[in-house]
Every structure is written in C-alpha cells, then in structure tokens.
Amino acid sequence: MSINKRITLQQAAEIIKDGSRLTFSGFTIWRRPMAIVYELIRQHRKNLHLIEVQGGSHSEFLIGAGCVDIWESCWIGHELYGKYGANLSRKVAEKQLIVEDYTHAEMMFRFAAAASGAAYGVTQTSLGTDLRNPEYDMLGRAGLRDGVRIPKHKYQFTEDPFFGAGPQILIPPAKVDIAVMCVQQVGEEGTVRINGQYYSDPEVARAADITIVMAEEIVPEEYLRRNADQNNIVSFEVDHILECPFGAHPTGMFGRYDVDGPFLKDFYGRTRTQEGFDDFAKEWIHGQDHMSYLEKLGWPRMLKLRANTALNYSVREKKGGK
C-alpha cells in the first residue's frame, strides 16, 4: 500500500496556487470538477492560467470570479444552455483576460504531446486561417513568452521532412502544473475508472505535474484491479484523491446525473454583467460549502437529475431544460 492520497475539498483547492497553469477533466458541460472550482472561488485564487482542450461552464465560473489571467483554448460556452461565454467575452472586451486561440484538434494534440513527453505536437489543421496570423499571438504581444512557463512560440511552420506531405504546424506541448479531474470512480491508490466517453482525460492527467482526482466514490483499489482493462488512468499518475458526490453539478456525469440545464441557463442569463456574476456567486458559492450547496439545491432537484442505471441518463429531466 502506497501513501494515503486522500485530501479534502479545501485542501484540493489549496494545492492550486495563485498563478498555476491549470487544466480539467470533462467536455464542455460534462464531468467538470465544479466543487473544486467553487472552492477556488471561495479562496479567491488569482492569476490562474487555464490551458484546456476546450472550455465550458467551469471556465466561465472561474473567469467571472476574476481568478483567471490567461485562457488558452478553443471554445467556451454552455452548449444549448448558453451559446457563448459571456464572462469571458466581457473580460476580453475590458482587457482583463488574455485569450490565446488554438483549434480543438490542436489543443488535443498539444496535450497528447505533453502526455508523451514530446517536444511538440504536429498537425496540418487550419492552414490559411487567422489562427495562423502572426499578429494574433496574444501571449507574444503581451511579452509573456519566456520559454520557461510559456512556450517561446505560439506555433512554428515546417515542411514534412519525411514524405514531402507539405506544410506542417508544430505546436507546443500543453505543459500544465495541475489537472483537476472529476470522474465516477477512483481507487484508494489512484486508479481511475471512467464510464462513458473519457473525452481527453487520460492525456490531461498524464500531462500534468500534479493530478487531483475528485470522484463520485472512492472504491477499493482491488475492486478496480479485477478488471484492469476497464481502467483509464494509472494509479501513479494520480497524486491526490477525494470523494465528493455530485461534485460535477451543474455539469453532468455519465451514468450518475444529467446536466442541470435550468441552473446553467440561469447562470448564463444572470452573469452577462459583473454585478450579475457577483450576485450569482453570493447566492450559490460564497458562504456555502459543498453540503450546504447540495442542501440548497434540494433532494427533488437532485433526484430529477439522477441517471437511470440502464440508460446512463435521466429519464425524469426533460431534455433541453425548458
């Protein structure tokens, strides 16, 4: 038995320091580590540098709360519950946030490069677009490309040296300090089992220097090792674990609970302005802990979201959240 990896929600947030380069599990509005995101907001974390395969509701919460200085990714919004990231949009207009745009495939390949210890990723995507516009290197414009914490270049062009397939784009590995994951099951030693699409979680966990896994449940390690072929992340890639039921709410979790559409719609509708965000945070984040948050949501709401175990999604929640 290795060292005890269990920590509390509060400790998880404390591991993430001001200025950390941070990334997350999940996809847009699915399996985002919201309980830790809320705790980061309560602890007034500052100057975070988010590097994500794609953003989502969790990014909007952190950005709205003023925790983020740099967002390096490709997409933000709440899917059908909010068509764009209103908080990000506002902070960009006010120049309080640097956005570095990549494409979705590039961000994925950047994490795959980091996860395999490669010096760069290589792709042929998006030639001829403004993603390749040298004027639009925002971290470069801000003078932040130190080659230590932030890569020296946004990308580099090269020609295929082997088969002459033409122009190639070299993209920097997504080096991140911490990955914060939210999954269905983790073992006591850190083995992770994800149900449903695993999105970019295996690469993200492997790329990060420190990986924190928040799970719906901590299960006996030997239970997961009986069917090792069903596990997604290796024990020693995980540094810290914690159990936090409904930790992804209002985002959804395959087999456990659906996305809380009305909650996200309410967030999107109310947080176009900073005052609106602050008001929302006062209502749902500050002065709460995870249990009081769940109490505030209430059993009827949580039961409505709970997934049918045969179908893996809720049949009580009307789709679309209308």
Next chain:
Amino acid sequence: MATEYATPEEYNLADLMCCAAAREVQDNEVVFAGTGLPMVAILLAQKTHAPYLKLIFEAGTLDGRPPELPTSVGDARCEMGASRSSGLYDAFCIAQRGYVDLGFLGGAEVDEYGNVNTTCIGDYLNPELRLTGSGGNPDINSFAKRTVFIMVHEKRRFTPNVSYITSPGWRVKNWPGGEFVHRRELYGATYRGGPSAVISTAGVFRFDDVTGRIYLDTCHPGKTPEEIRDMCQFDLDISRVNGETLPPSREELRIIHEVLDPDEIFIPKVKKG
C-alpha cells in the same frame, strides 16, 4: 409509392434546413456532427436514406447509432449503439488521418469563398464581441472531404470580409504575408476538399469547382434569387439557380418531430391554428 411532400403551412424553416442538410449525406459516409440542428439532420439521414452512415461525435463517439437525440456531443445518449466510445484524441486522429467524408458545421459570418468566422465580431485585437471560438470547426473543415455550413441568413453575416477567418474556405490566407491563395495551393498533399454547401435560412449555396466562389443553388420556398442577393453584402452569383429547395416530406417531418426531437430541443414544431 411517391414521396408525399409537405405543404408550406406544415413545416417551418428549421424543418426545411434540417431536411436539406440530411440530403447532403450519402449512405456509408463517415460524418462528423456538432451539437444542434446538424445532429438532428444526421440522425434523420440515418433513419431514412443513409442507414449505414458512420456518425462521429467530437467528444469521442465513433460510428454511433444513438436511439435518442443527444443534447450535446458530450451527452450520455451519444454512445448507445456505437462501435466505440472513447475520447477526443481518437476522434481527431481519425479526422486528420482522412476518414471523414462530410462534416456539418455552423458559423456567425461567411465570405464569398466560404471562409467562416466563429471567433469574434470586430477587430480581433479589440473585439466588439468575443464569440465561442473555433472549437473543432476549422479542424473538420481542414480534414474532411466536404463540409456543409448551417447558418442564420442575415445581411451582416454574408460579408466580403469576415472579422476573423476561423475556418478555411476556398481562398485562404498565405502566411506570413496574408495574401489570398486557392486552398489547393496551400494545403498541398494534405488537401482533401472543402466547403461544399451553405444552408442558410434563405437558401442553399454551393461553390464553383474552379474559382471556389459561392453561388446560389436553390431558394427556400417563398424567396426569390434577387431577394437573396439583397441579403448578402457581396455580389452573389444568381446565374445558376436551380429552382426551389425541396420541401420536407411528411415522413421526414414525422421522424423529426415524433422520433428524434419530440421535446423540441433543437427543432420547434409548427404552431397549429
């Protein structure tokens, strides 16, 4: 039995666009679909003329046959019946490898060469409005053989100069200078194709094989070519119009509203009376 087409009062624009999009799909093709109307269109094709189309959702569902409409590509409903459920690395490797025949995409602005913007409105360095960003739009558009864009038709959106080229059309910028060149020239051996149609709320548009310039193919019922030309900021080619967009059939409408989207998540029903 002859196909029974619906009369104009039996369908709305979303129905018409959904059916027009579904008809772009051929059986056995590998198709990449994003959240929203494209999802309904592809499932409609799967339940009508293209039962063996191979559906890919970007979040990691490969050759999916969802019995119920997912609310987004990350949804638990995506992977039921799929050949494989995994993650984005698989999905993008498959796309870059060249398996994808057709992708359905959206956009806020389009120019006459099919360059699409989903990133910002106004100067990128001082944007009036920051939008969602690229997502996988440029990736699918770079890797697939054909892409179809589904868009709201407003004059400001059909513009000679998009604020930001998020997704590559037929004439794209050659960096570092930024002069426009034909896509084929720039992509070299990785060239596979590009935008094949734009389905807007006004009509269906296609691109000239040689010049890559957009032209009006069909007008949605009730619209004239001249009206549609007036809804573009650029000089739309209306010399090749091929009549009206085929209306939905009654069977297609039944599948959309009774089977695929009874809760009206993406496609509203026609209000009766």
